[in-house]
Amino acid sequence: MAVLRFSTVTGVLRYRGAAGWWGLSSIAYLGGVAAPSNLLSAIFFAAMAAAALLLIAKRTEAARGALLLLLTFLCHSARFRFAVPHLDRAAGAPR
Amino acid sequence: MQYLIWIVPLALLADQRRGLTYSLLAGLMIAFEVLARPYTGYVGDMVRGLPHPGYARAYGGAADHLYTAIDRLVLWSFFCWWWLVTLISYCAPQSLIGTRSSRSFRRCGSSFKSRRTRAKPHRRMSDWIEFR
Numbered sequence: 001m002a003v004l005r006f007s008t009v010t011g012v013l014r015y016r017g018a019a020g021w022w023g024l025s026s027i028a029y030l031g032g033v034a035a036p037s038n039l040l041s042a043i044f045f046a047a048m049a050a051a052a053l054l055l056i057a058k059r060t061e062a063a064r065g066a067l068l069l070l071l072t073f074l075c076h077s078a079r080f081r082f083a084v085p086h087l088d089r090a091a092g093a094p095r
Numbered sequence: 096m097q098y099l100i101w102i103v104p105l106a107l108l109a110d111q112r113r114g115l116t117y118s119l120l121a122g123l124m125i126a127f128e129v130l131a132r133p134y135t136g137y138v139g140d141m142v143r144g145l146p147h148p149g150y151a152r153a154y155g156g157a158a159d160h161l162y163t164a165i166d167r168l169v170l171w172s173f174f175c176w177w178w179l180v181t182l183i184s185y186c187a188p189q190s191l192i193g194t195r196s197s198r199s200f201r202r203c204g205s206s207f208k209s210r211r212t213r214a215k216p217h218r219r220m221s222d223w224i225e226f227r
Binding site for chain 2: 020021022023026027029030054058060061063064066067068070071072074075077
């Protein structure tokens with residue numbers, strides 16, 4: 001039986017992917033600006049909440065609603081899991 | 096990569112035309128990254144059995160980061176445009192339904208419905224059972 005270490009669980013929960021490789025955070029990287037992580041998170045959560053409220057208010061069909069949520073996620077996510085193995089390991093991410 | 100795939104089935108259901116454009120763009124981006132990343136000057140480093148020694152040094156380095164961020168921004172820009180068009184179609188009042196973008200979205204969005212469903216929207220399940 002496999003032994004599940006606590007650090008493995010916390011590593012998975014902490015892991016969000018590398019910032020600076022996608023979307024708003026990559027624009028900040030290209031501009032040489034250090035975008036505050038809290039600001040990017042606030043933008044992401046605000047956009048997702050607004051999209052969810054819009055869907056509830058408009059009572060739209062499931063496929064179109066899910067598409068809008070996914071598009072909101074892809075547009076406003078600052079961290080995005082693309083394989084950057086040595087960066088992932090440095091950040092304590094699971095392999 | 097899985098983040099790019101999740102949207103494909105929903106896009107094919109709800110917005111087929113833009114979904115196909117997205118598939119084309121994402122496929123080109125992935126092909127470009129597989130062939131050229133991490134931009135060591137040796138095309139195909141990622142797919143051959145024994146990569147060039149510069150591969151490990153360049154992977155995740157400054158040049159890799161720069162070019163990868165630029166090529167992914169192309170796809171991200173498409174996402175932003177798609178998101179805006181979708182959002183406008185949700186928020187536009189009924190009086191603007193006849194505009195070009197709304198018509199286009201409705202045409203794309205309803206493409207998954209069959210012709211029979213569109214022609215007779217009031218058919219009930221009991222009618223359908225009798226019909227069979």
